[in-house]
């Protein structure tokens with residue numbers, strides 16, 4: 001009787017394992033045995049597009065920057081430069097210049113009205129530039145940026161990566177602004193991040209599980 005039971009169980013297991021080879025990989029949700037702060041920060045981080053005007057605390061900013069530069073980089077060359085802008089004058093001027101540019105330039109991807117706020121009201125704007133002579137600089141800067149996004153999220157500080165404004169600053173119209181950043185000549189801006197206390201808690205946008213394929 002016991003042998004029959006064993007044969008029955010083994011056959012079922014064999015059947016399941018054969019079938020699973022042909023089944024497309026799906027993400028399984030493992031039961032989390034204990035609270036995992038890193039996974040919570042990754043899953044809770046969302047692009048925040050509405051901020052409180054209150055500035056983030058210096059100690060919080062310092063921790064976020066420290067986490068940024070602890071990112072990996074090829075050969076530990078750290079081919080990045082970080083610029084933190086908290087000057088209201090600089091941010092307002094950039095906003096006005098950007099809006100004027102979108103209104104008067106046909107090559108601008110969108111046109112913004114004078115009440116548009118490029119930083120969504122965030123009081124801190126962080127720019128990440130990379131060494132254009134380093135083949136891995138863009139990868140390294142991306143890792144640095146993600147470290148900062150997650151460190152900020154772990155303190156319930158909102159962030160949003162901005163691509164459009166970085167392209168604007170890198171162009172000829174951004175010369176005056178770029179000059180104030182004191183970057184080496186061979187450095188180019190890659191990433192902009194707005195940062196501040198959240199005024200909204202957006203829900204997650206859908207993700208494509210089919211982007212993942214386990215090659216066996």
Ligand SMILES: Cc1cc2nc3c(=O)[nH]c(=O)nc-3n(C[C@H](O)[C@H](O)[C@H](O)COP(=O)(O)O)c2cc1C
Nearest residue numbers: 045046047048049160161162163164165202204205
């Ligand atoms: C390189 C890059 C550029 C982005 N540029 C902008 C931007 O110019 N404006 C904006 O509102 N969001 C921008 N985003 C944010 C994305 O829209 C956002 O990450 C995406 O929709 C997924 O949403 P989530 O961050 O809430 O998960 C950018 C994100 C990345 C990574």
